[in-house]
Amino acid sequence: MTANGWFQIGLYLFVIALVTKPMGAFMTRVFNRDKTFLDPILRPIEQLVYRLTGVDERREMRWTEYAIAMLLFSGVSMALLYIIERTQRWLPFNPQKFANVEPALAFGTAASFTTNTNWQAYSGESTMSYLTQMAGLAYHNFASAAVGIVLAIVVIRGIARKETDKLGNFWVDTTRCLLWVLLPVCVLGSLVLVSQGVVQNLKPYTTVELIQPYAAQVAGADGKSSAQTVTQQVIAQGPVASQEVIKEFGTNGGGFFNANSAHPFENPTPFSNFFEMVLIFAIPSGLTYTLGRMTGSQRHGWAVWAAMAFLFLAGVTTAYWAEAKGNPLLAGTDQHAGASQSGGNMEGKEVRLGIANSALFTTVTTDASCGAVNSMHDSYTPLGGMVPLVNIMLGEVVFGGVGAGLYGIFVFVVLAVFIAGLMVGRTPEYLGKKIESYDVKMAMLAVLILTFTILTFSAISVVKPYGTSSISNPGPHGLSQILYAYVSSTGNNGSAFGGLIPNTMWYNTTTAVAQLLGRFFMIIPVLAIAGSLAKKKTVPKSAGTFPVTGGLFAGLLVSTIVIVGALTFFPALSLGPILEHLLMNAGKAF
């Protein structure tokens, strides 16, 4: 570990702290339908959208109608993505003449992008046409991010409003989120990325004449490999920047290319890397401020932020330490950090980013439910790779996905005040609302569905040949690979221990099911709590009210998250990464 590495990490958290208030205050105005400086441009577009789609912008919905509208939008847009994938051969913007995507893969991908997971069982540069990337995949980056954000807003309204069953209009919230929150940053941000070298064109792939041809084993059409001289390099192109920016800002994480943000065309410089990381946390961090602002308890918003920042620092410290220490099994290599190299475990990492920025990006992308990667998690040291795994297992509530992080932590907040209430023997209250049996049951339902999905699918996969045959790294690492697949799917993260072969019938189907369960069985209980809270009266503060501001609350919240996560997943972790760590240090390979 180096001083410069720590400086970059510290600077990152500082910048996130700086953007929290402006982002949060702006989102408050957008969703309260207050005036903003963008209204002269965006308001006419907004009204045009309502006129074309038949939305009555004055009408508000109960939580059930809100949920139905959300499910209908997800269903219809998922179907459209499936259709685009299955017909891309006949559609425009396909200069490489890619065939239609196979049904199982197309379904898996559609589920994956609709649920903001963006798990990728395909290589973008050899499977998806430019139109599929733009109108199919990048579009869902916008749509699923907006859905996540508006749901968080509904939860906040549920806490803030009293004695009402109206929580807002799904179509209006989504439109405003798309136009005001997402679009302006994406227009400017994509140009920033292009200036760094992220490509943005619609050209066919470029053929390069190599200055030094080389011999390689090339697999022929008959499956046999033969020695050939490679004289050319074909460089994949595409409209990358416009997708890259929303991939981070909407915490989607689906790369244009297979290598995702490790690819020089997605993430060319350390500056673009820093910018992408800021985009990932900007909305989730800002939403904690929106929570404080809308519920009239700004200090509660910052207490939640502090709990998140603490868990973030714990994660990045572990990952950085483990990766900088390196791999003791690689004899004869110099892994010391110095002025002329970053050292450490460089397998799967890029030289321009080095150890500190790889460990930081990995922590950020799994704290949030982003899932973009700038280094290959499968090749991390056992403990370094455990950090992303644990981050997702905790429910991606460390800032978390756009919206998903906030409604995820809301579940833990409900549990935390419930536990505090039990300890002092009073009915728990949260910002003036009594937390009752129904609310706690719904919170537990959300927690249990996630756990159940992850552990059940993993358990089946480790005992059945169709599960284990996809393992590429034997030994305890194989368990980590399978566990990571379901943790990432259920948590709607989308990053992977990429060695696992995911494009099989079993994994395509079960990961898609896990993604849908993880998304909608999280959302529906949370909406139910929001609906229930909104109906309640506000109870005045008394001496016995448990304060949800300050260090005590933040500490209790962190403990609740860690205890729920640890009790659930510790056995699996000890057989996977922890065992592998001990064996690696004992010099054992598989």
Place this chain on the structure above:
Amino acid sequence: MKRNLLIALWFTLVTTVMFGVVYPLAITGLAQVLFPSQANGQLIKKNGKIVGSRIIGQSFTEPGYFHSRPSSAGTGYDPTSSSGSNLGPTNKLLIERVRSDVQKLQAENPNVPIPVDLVTASGSGLDPDISPAAAEFQIPRVAHSRGMKEDEVRIVVRKHTKDRDLEFLGEPRVHVLELNLELDTLHPL
């Protein structure tokens, strides 16, 4: 329900056109005007032919060239199948691959520990850079093959070494393709 279903259909269509077609095409137009080189992959031309992209690595195997890192993208540095090795830290395939590369490198430059990036595959398989340590390690071989003095080569390496962005972001790095192109111009093989 029926009303919301109708809205969902129209809403999907309208927003797909706005965010899936108009937005990326508008960005493409802006990017092509504002940053034409970056938007098209920073291609390098030599004698009228495209010889590479400034930010995509290539395979070099001859002793007279600086070598890039091992690559798992296709047959090596294939941008149509970008990928890392995804080998786990305790996988024998990884350990054997590194051991065999270490042996080869030790033969050409004995008694110097091998910078780890020179024997590990990058995440993309397209890493255009090596660390300054990995470049320094290769200077004796390249100088010998080209009949140059080590210090002459070192000067060219310095020229293609990029410091951290803004002096503190990322890591220092040496650009392999540009370095090799310049060596070819200065002192052809």
